[in-house]
Amino acid sequence: MARRQIQEINAGSMADIAFLLLIFFLVTTTMDTDSGIVRRLPPMPDPTRPQDDIPIRERNVFVVLVNRNNQLLVEGELMNIKELREAAKEFIENPNYEENLPAKEPKFFEHFGTLEVTSKHVISLQSDRGTSYKTYIAVQNELAAAYNELRDELAMRKWSKEYKDLNEDYQKAIDDVYPMKISEAEPKNVGG
Amino acid sequence: MAHFKKEKKGVPAVSTASLPDVIFMLLFFFMVTTVMRETTLKVVVKAPKADQVKKLEKKSLVSFIYIGKPTQSLTRIYGTLPRIQLNDQYAEPEQIREYIAAERARRSEAEQPQMTVSLKVDGDVEMGIVTDVKQELRKASALKINYSTLKGDPLERQQY
Numbered sequence: 611m612a613r614r615q616i617q618e619i620n621a622g623s624m625a626d627i628a629f630l631l632l633i634f635f636l637v638t639t640t641m642d643t644d645s646g647i648v649r650r651l652p653p654m655p656d657p658t659r660p661q662d663d664i665p666i667r668e669r670n671v672f673v674v675l676v677n678r679n680n681q682l683l684v685e686g687e688l689m690n691i692k693e694l695r696e697a698a699k700e701f702i703e704n705p706n707y708e709e710n711l712p713a714k715e716p717k718f719f720e721h722f723g724t725l726e727v728t729s730k731h732v733i734s735l736q737s738d739r740g741t742s743y744k745t746y747i748a749v750q751n752e753l754a755a756a757y758n759e760l761r762d763e764l765a766m767r768k769w770s771k772e773y774k775d776l777n778e779d780y781q782k783a784i785d786d787v788y789p790m791k792i793s794e795a796e797p798k799n800v801g802g
Numbered sequence: 803m804a805h806f807k808k809e810k811k812g813v814p815a816v817s818t819a820s821l822p823d824v825i826f827m828l829l830f831f832f833m834v835t836t837v838m839r840e841t842t843l844k845v846v847v848k849a850p851k852a853d854q855v856k857k858l859e860k861k862s863l864v865s866f867i868y869i870g871k872p873t874q875s876l877t878r879i880y881g882t883l884p885r886i887q888l889n890d891q892y893a894e895p896e897q898i899r900e901y902i903a904a905e906r907a908r909r910s911e912a913e914q915p916q917m918t919v920s921l922k923v924d925g926d927v928e929m930g931i932v933t934d935v936k937q938e939l940r941k942a943s944a945l946k947i948n949y950s951t952l953k954g955d956p957l958e959r960q961q962y
C-alpha cells in the first residue's frame with residue numbers, strides 16, 4: 611500500500627551551513643576598537659642637563675590659548691573655534707609668503723621634488739586647568755583637521771586621490787611635507 | 803497489519819547530529835566577539851566627540867586610564883569630583899608611574915616601545931586633572947597617548 615515513511619533529513623550539510631554562518635559573523639562583526647586622537651607627549655626635560663633653549667622666532671609659532679571659560683585666544687586675538695581650522699591652515703601653508711606667518715624654505719621631498727614649506731612652524735596649544743576636556747578635544751580636533759585637509763589637498767593635486775586611499779609610501783611622503791607639529795606645552799595657568 | 807503501520811507512522815525523531823555544529827558555531831561566535839573587560843568602570847566616561855580620529859590597532863598594547871565622576875552608586879562615598887581609575891580602583895596621579903611600570907612588565911621587551919596609553923576621559927572633566935595625568939605619563943616616559951573619542955562632530959551642542 612502507500613508506504614509513506616518520512617525520509618530522514620540528511621544532516622550532512624548542516625556543518626557546512628554552520629560554517630557559512632560562522633564565517634559570515636566573523637567577517638561582519640567589528641570588534642569594538644578604540645578610536646581617538648593620537649598624540650605624542652614631549653619627553654620630560656632632563657634636570658641634570660642644562661636646557662639649551664633654542665630660540666623659536668615668533669612668526670613661526672601659532673599660539674592657541676584656551677581659557678577656563680573655554681574661549682580661544684589665537685595669536686592674541688579672540689577667535690571662534692569654527693574659524694580655527696582655516697586660521698591654522700593658513701598658518702601652516704602661508705600661501706602668500708606673508709611676513710608674520712612662518713618662513714618658507716625650499717626642501718627636498720621624495721616624490722615631490724623641491725617644495726617650499728614652512729618647516730619650522732610650531733602650533734603651541736595651551737590650556738587652563740579649568741578648561742573643559744570637551745573643548746580641548748574640539749581644539750585638538752580642529753588642529754588635526756587643518757593638517758588632514760592640507761594633506762588631502764596635496765594628495766588630490768599630486769595623485770588625484772584622497773590621502774587615505776594612497777599607499778603607505780605616498781602617505782609617508784605627504785606626512786613629510788606636512789608634519790604634524792602640535793606642542794602641548796607645559797601646564798600653565800592661562801587664567802580666565 | 804494496516805493498523806500496525808498507522809501506529810508506527812509517528813513523527814520521526816529530529817536528527818541531533820547537527821547539534822554539535824550549532825553549538826560550536828555559537829561558541830566561536832562568542833569567542834570572537836567578546837571583548838574581555840578586565841575592569842569594571844567606577845567612573846562615568848562619556849567621551850567627547852571628534853571626527854579626525856585614528857583607530858587604535860593592536861589592542862593588547864593599549865593600557866587605559868579612566869577619568870570621570872564616580873558612578874551614581876558611588877557618589878555617596880566618593881563625592882562627585884572627577885577621579886582617576888586605574889585597573890579596578892580609584893587612584894591618585896602619583897600612582898600612574900607604578901601602573902605604567904606594571905603594564906610595561908606585562909609586555910615583552912620588543913613590544914614596549916609601541917605601548918599606547920589611552921585616556922578615556924569624560925567630556926565635562928576639567929583639564930587640570932588631565933594635565934596632571936599627562937605630566938605623570940611624561941615622567942613615566944609613556945609618551946604615546948590617545949585621547950579616546952567617539953565619532954561625531956565636536957562642535958555640536960557647544961555654544962559659547
